[in-house]
Amino acid sequence: MVHTMHALTSPRRAKKRTLAGLLILALLAGCSNDAANGELPADGSSNPANVTISWHGNFGDAIDPNGVIERALEQRFQVNIDYVNAGNEKLSLLAASNDLPDVLRLPDPDDVTDYAKAGLLLELPEAYLAKKTPAIVQAIEKIGPSLWGLSSYERRNYAIPQAVQYVTWDTAIKWRADLLSLAGIAHVPQTVAEYDAAFQAISAHGPEIIAATNPKLTNLYMFSGTDMSSAWNQLTWLFGAYGSMPGTWQLNxxxxxxxxxxxxxxxxxxxxxxxxxxxxxxxPAFVTDKADQFQAKWERGEYVLNGASSFIGDAAASGGSEPANPSDARLALTVPTAKFAWAKSPVGPSGAQGVFAWGQRQNFFAVSSRLKDQPGKLDKVLEMIETIASDEKLWLLSAYGVEGVSYAFDASGKPVLKPPYDDRKTAQTMAMGALGPAASPFAPFASLAITNRFADRGVADVWKRLNTDKPDVLFGLPLPSSQEMEQRNQEKWTETMIQVVTGTKPISFYDDYAAWFNDNGGPAWTAEANQLYKERFQGK
Incomplete structure (x- = not known):
């Protein structure tokens, strides 16, 4: 089962930029000047009774202009909204034709950097936002204050980051509880030492376990991996137990x-x-297996634990012991006695613990630098997002649409989109404009009170219990040397890891990797990382 963010994009997506888009941004950067961005309007007090705002709120799913929610907000705020459907490529073309919307939704921090560098975004100082949008800023400060480092460029802030309180796409460890029981293991292993003991016991009872679960199996392995070319797939739960996290920047x-x-x-x-x-x-197939091969083996019952596609959101949805997703359900058809047990990533000898994570972030809300000369419009935009984030009824309307039509409250009091509005591609959804929280064009933010009021309590409780995320301290931001170093280093490290783990090379092969890193641009790359951390994240 593939999980994506509840916002408009998942950080797992491989970001692909067209040559045309990059050239456009480069051209704009060359033509921009310091007056184009970096400064707020001289006076933001004027507020026309009726302004027209071109609003780009979604780079993924299209909605109909003049939809139900849009018209309701126009009436509530006395504005005209000119809604713009545009993916990233179209947004670049609009920028090149000097037709960028007043309001922009950008997927990634490097998009914020590109547009700010090109002079296309208005600076939004944190202190200014704290005054104009206090509820939004308070939520960010509570959930993920370091996210401000992602919306800044050259020590100036150019966007408002979306913070995620409970990250359903973080991973935990999913054990086959029935296999633990068959091996006489009463408690779910929590430490690397307990993993050792469990693996030994299960291996000793391997033939009986296979006979009792799926006699067609040839092998029963403790675990595997998938697509080792990607850092986030490289058995990160075990490296985290030793205070490490390859593929990321960390603090020593x-x-x-x-x-x-x-x-x-x-x-x-x-x-x-x-x-x-x-x-x-x-x-042994962990070296070459992709997601499909891994999933097929999991569904046959070949693995004792799953640390590759074991998303916290599944643990909440399943209640823990029952099948968590369609893949687990197919396993249960093969092995009707299959039960599951979820746990945090293991604790290592020194008490360390962690798993690769993207961090508590989604997308970015920005405004065009053109609003520097339109203070009333800027005030209105900020008034709208702050009011929507703070007013429960208005937030529900903006995120879910009309109660009883597009959504209803479940037994726990959580709003849930109703069919056909639970499918973003239906004509009804597009006409309503309801895409749910965070993904909504008009409700990208929520106050802490609203966030806590409508959070999925099951997800919240499970995330708090299972989360051991260890994100990159730079959140994957590109560095000047990244274009030269990132892929080379990843390939070199992956080769090293696989050769050492499989016994093809001695452990000294890891020392060779460290020497290669130091002789091939690693120190300069590391210096850049420290400089960026100091500029954007230190003290956050």
Missing amino acids: AAGSVVRGELLPGTRDALLKLRDWYAKGYID
Whole structure:
């Protein structure tokens, strides 16, 4: 089962920019000047009774202009909304023709940087936003204050980040509880040492377990992985147990930014995986299997635990022990006795714990630098998003539409979109303009009171219980040397990890990787990372 963000994009998406789009932004950057952005209007007190706002609120799913929600908001705020449907590529073309909307929804922090660099975005200082949109800022400060580092460029803030309180696409560990029971293991393992003991016991009872669950199986492995070319798939729950997190930038004990591959615990994690592989605990196909192959084996009952596609949102939806998604349901058809148990990622020898995570972020809300000369319009835009974020009834309207028509409250009091409005592609949804919270063009934010009032309590409780996220301290922001270093380093590290874990190369091969990093641009890349961290995140 593939999970995506409840907003408009998942950070897992491979960002593809057209050459035309990049050239447009480069051209605009060359033509821009300091007056184009970076400064607020001289006077934002004037507020015309009726202004027209071109509003780009969604780069993914299209909605009909002049939809039900849009018309209701026009009446409520006495404005005319000119709604703009545009993906990223079209947005670049609109920028090139000097027709960028007043309000923009941008997917990623590097989009914010590109548009700010090109002079297309109005600076929105945090202090100014705290005055104009206090409820929105308060929520960001409570949930993820470091997210302001993603919306800034050259120490100036150019957008409002969307913060996610409970991240359903974070991962945990999903055990086959029935297999633990068959091996005589009464408690779900919580530490690496307990994993060792559990793996040994299950391996010793392997033939009986196979006979009792799926006699057609040839092998029973403790776990596997999928698509090892991507950092987030590389058994990160085990590296986190040793205080490491390859594929990311992390802080070392001295507080400096270093590559996760070079943190001291990386070597010990490799040795532990090497030991488990030698004992036959890891499916050798972890090197080559993709998601489909992994899923098929999980559904046949070949794995004891799942740390690859075990999303926290599934744990909440399933209640824990029952099938969490269609893949689990297919496993239950093959093995009717299958039960599940969810746990945090394991704790290592020194008490460390963690799993790769994208962080509590979604997309970015920005306004055109053109509004520098239109203070009344800027005031109106900020008034609208702040009022919607703070007014429960208005937020429900903006996110879900009309009660009884497009949504209803479930037994817990949570609003739920009704068919056919639960499908973003239907004509009814497009006419209503209701895309749910966060993805909504007009309700990208919610106050803490509204967030807590309508949060899925099941998701909230499970996330608090299972979350051990360890995001990149730079949130994946590109660095000057990234274009040269990122792919080369990832390929070199992946080769090193696989060769060491499978026993093809000795552990000294990891030392060779560290030497390669230092001899091939690593120190300069690391210096850039420390500079960016200091500029954007330190003290946040």
